[in-house]
Each structure stands twice: as structure tokens, then as C-alpha cells.
Amino acid sequence: MGPLKGIKIVEFAGLGPAPFCAMLLSDLGAEIIKIDRQKPISGRFDHDPRSQILNRGRRSIAVDLKNPDGQAAVFRLIDQADALIEGYRPGVMERLGFSPDICMERNPRLVYGRMTGWGQDGPLVAAPGHDINYIALTGTLHAIGRKDGPPTPPLNLVGDFGGGAYLAMGLLAAILEVNGSGLEAKGSGKGQIVDAAMVDAAASMMAYFFGFSASGYWNEERGSNYLDSGSPFYDTYETKDGKWIAIGSVEAKFWEQTWRLLDLDLEDMQSQHDRENWQETKEMVAEAVRQKTRDEWTEIFDGQEACVAPVLSLSEVPGHPHIVARQTIVNAGGINQPAPAPRFSRTKAELGKLPPARGEHSEEILCDWGFDTDEIAKLKDCGAVMQA
Numbered sequence: 001m002g003p004l005k006g007i008k009i010v011e012f013a014g015l016g017p018a019p020f021c022a023m024l025l026s027d028l029g030a031e032i033i034k035i036d037r038q039k040p041i042s043g044r045f046d047h048d049p050r051s052q053i054l055n056r057g058r059r060s061i062a063v064d065l066k067n068p069d070g071q072a073a074v075f076r077l078i079d080q081a082d083a084l085i086e087g088y089r090p091g092v093m094e095r096l097g098f099s100p101d102i103c104m105e106r107n108p109r110l111v112y113g114r115m116t117g118w119g120q121d122g123p124l125v126a127a128p129g130h131d132i133n134y135i136a137l138t139g140t141l142h143a144i145g146r147k148d149g150p151p152t153p154p155l156n157l158v159g160d161f162g163g164g165a166y167l168a169m170g171l172l173a174a175i176l177e178v179n180g181s182g183l184e185a186k187g188s189g190k191g192q193i194v195d196a197a198m199v200d201a202a203a204s205m206m207a208y209f210f211g212f213s214a215s216g217y218w219n220e221e222r223g224s225n226y227l228d229s230g231s232p233f234y235d236t237y238e239t240k241d242g243k244w245i246a247i248g249s250v251e252a253k254f255w256e257q258t259w260r261l262l263d264l265d266l267e268d269m270q271s272q273h274d275r276e277n278w279q280e281t282k283e284m285v286a287e288a289v290r291q292k293t294r295d296e297w298t299e300i301f302d303g304q305e306a307c308v309a310p311v312l313s314l315s316e317v318p319g320h321p322h323i324v325a326r327q328t329i330v331n332a333g334g335i336n337q338p339a340p341a342p343r344f345s346r347t348k349a350e351l352g353k354l355p356p357a358r359g360e361h362s363e364e365i366l367c368d369w370g371f372d373t374d375e376i377a378k379l380k381d382c383g384a385v386m387q388a
Contacts, residue, residue: 002029
């Protein structure tokens with residue numbers, strides 16, 4: 001099921017953005033084979049595989065990539081694939097013997113997806129880093145935080161998972177270019193490299209705010225703009241029971257309705273976009289919100305045109321009526337997790353296999369991808385492939 005049914009992808013196991021990209025594509029129906037190490041990386045905790053939601057929907061084969069027979073087996077898989085996903089630092093795939101040149105010479109239609117922090121070139125190409133470093137360089141981190149406070153990391157959503165989403169988009173675009181998009185757009189039949197960098201993805205997602213800056217409307221002091229907690233109509237407020245509500249009443253009609261439902265006097269409402277009034281207005285709103293519990297405010301604002309929502313914890317999310325109605329969070333293998341997104345009217349995307357254990361499907365994959373019984377036995381006997 002899913003619109004990507006029939007697409008075959010080989011994924012070299014990694015962390016963060018690359019497996020997130022693979023999860024998105026497998027959720028939409030692509031068949032993805034995950035090339036796992038036979039042992040976990042030294043010093044890294046090997047979590048319960050079923051809790052590794054980013055690995056869902058795929059089968060795992062555990063291969064010794066330094067074993068010539070293991071390398072040959074992986075090449076046979078790549079030869080049959082539409083795309084390859086790797087998330088190593090630049091040069092690692094080359095050292096392993098799976099460079100783009102070698103793989104694409106064997107499979108000219110292959111789309112070779114590379115996920116890195118800094119990209120495949122530039123002064124920082126060899127530098128280590130994590131999400132926080134990549135978003136620091138794009139202005140993203142500087143813009144997030146409270147007034148007079150430090151920059152606040154937005155989890156690792158922007159660099160890691162934003163980067164993974166951009167890789168998924170790039171792979172789909174390149175696969176479409178190879179195969180053609182219809183009668184008027186004949187496919188090239190030629191694969192290419194997709195260079196997805198987290199620093200590029202973060203910069204791309206800041207396009208709106210670069211525009212604000214160019215217009216002179218963006219103040220570089222954190223917590224002083226209308227979307228960064230500076231304005232009273234776009235912020236979170238603590239309730240009587242120590243929980244929180246989120247107010248996003250940007251439009252004037254929503255802000256006026258919010259004011260009414262907070263039981264504030266409309267005569268005291270000052271010009272919404274006059275920044276000189278923001279701090280005083282925030283104090284008035286904060287005091288009003290503290291008079292009731294989060295659930296009381298939720299009931300008051302339910303069904304109203306006001307753009308106000310309760311701030312839910314992860315454990316509370318699955319029980320919210322809207323989340324339940326849309327089945328936005330599903331339970332698979334005893335673990336709550338997001339359902340596939342987006343949704344399709346005809347080629348419905350469905351949750352696939354549970355996250356696999358390392359090498360759980362080695363024999364099954366080899367059999368399905370054209371290896372005979374004797375070849376599989378030899379690969380296992382020489383240690384090239386491990387069946388969990």
C-alpha cells in the first residue's frame with residue numbers, strides 16, 4: 001500500500017535524519033532494506049529495537065561490510081534499487097568501497113542520497129557537528145528563545161528531522177526525473193547524487209524570516225517579535241494548576257475573541273501590533289490565564305474562533321479527542337507513535353513492519369532479492385551476513 005509501492009531503496013543504517021527520511025518513505029509504501037552492522041558501535045547504548053520508531057517499516061540485514069562476500073552481497077542489492085540512503089560523514093562510504101561512482105557505474109539509474117550536517121563541500125565539510133551546530137550557523141538558533149534569555153534549542157527538529165525531510169523530498173524528485181513524470185516528461189534514465197545538508201535545510205526553513213529581516217520588520221533581539229514569544233497574542237501562558245495554554249490569535253478577530261473569553265474588558269485592549277504595548281498586555285493576559293486551570297480554559301475555548309489550545313505532554317497527546325478522531329497517534333507493538341503522514345485518498349499509506357532487530361530479516365531479504373539457498377548458506381557460514 002501507499003503511493004511509493006514498487007520503489008526499492010537500500011539504506012545504510014545511521015542515526016537521526018537518514019533513518020527519519022527512510023521512515024517517511026517506507027510509511028508511504030517504499031520497500032526499504034536496512035543494511036545494519038553486525039554489532040552495535042562500541043560505547044553506544046543499543047536500545048530495545050522495537051522502541052526505535054525511526055526504523056519502522058523496514059527489514060534489516062546484518063552485514064560485515066569489510067568482508068568481500070558481504071560487500072558483494074550488498075552490491076547485488078544496490079544493483080536492484082531505485083535509490084540509496086546514507087548518512088555518514090563525507091568520505092566514509094568511499095572508504096567502505098560504496099562510493100557514488102562505483103555504485104552508479106553498476107546501476108546507472110541509481111539515485112544516491114547523502115545526508116550530512118555541513119554538506120559534501122565547503123570549509124566545514126570534514127568538521128564534526130550535531131543539529132545544534134548546524135542551526136546555529138543559519139540564524140535559526142539565534143532567533144529562538146525568550147527575551148533576555150539564551151538561544152533555546154528547539155529539540156533537534158530543525159536540523160536533524162528537517163534535514164531528513166529535505167532528503168526525502170530530494171530523493172523523490174530525483175526518482176521522478178529518472179523515471180519520467182508523464183507523457184510529456186520522458187525520464188532521463190540516469191541517476192544522480194542528492195546532497196542533503198542539515199545546514200541547507202535549516203537555512204531553507206528560515207526563508208520567511210530572512211524575508212522579514214529584509215523588510216525591516218524583524219528585530220534581532222530574541223523574544224521581541226510577533227512569532228518568537230515577543231507578542232502577547234502568540235505565546236504560552238501558565239494556568240492555575242501549573243500547566244500551560246498556547247495562544248496564537250494573530251488575526252485581529254481572533255485576538256478580540258480571545259480577549260473576551262479571557263474575561264478581559266475590551267476597553268482595556270490596546271492596539272494589537274503596537275510593540276510599545278506588548279509587555280503591559282502580556283502581563284494582563286498572564287494574570288487572566290492564571291485564574292483557571294488548563295482544562296477549564298480548554299473547555300471555554302473549545303469550538304471558539306480564538307486559536308487557543310492546551311499545551312499537552314507526550315503522554316497526554318494520544319488521548320486528545322482530535323488526535324483520537326484522526327488516529328494521528330497509533331499504537332503498534334505496544335508503543336504509541338505518529339501515524340504515516342501525509343494522507344492519500346486512494347493509495348492509502350499504512351503503518352508497516354515494527355522496527356526490526358539487527359539482522360532480523362537477513363535470510364528473508366536475500367531470498368526475496370534473488371539469492372539462492374546455497375549462496376545464503378555460504379554468506380552466513382563465512383560471517384559475511386548474520387541472521388538474528
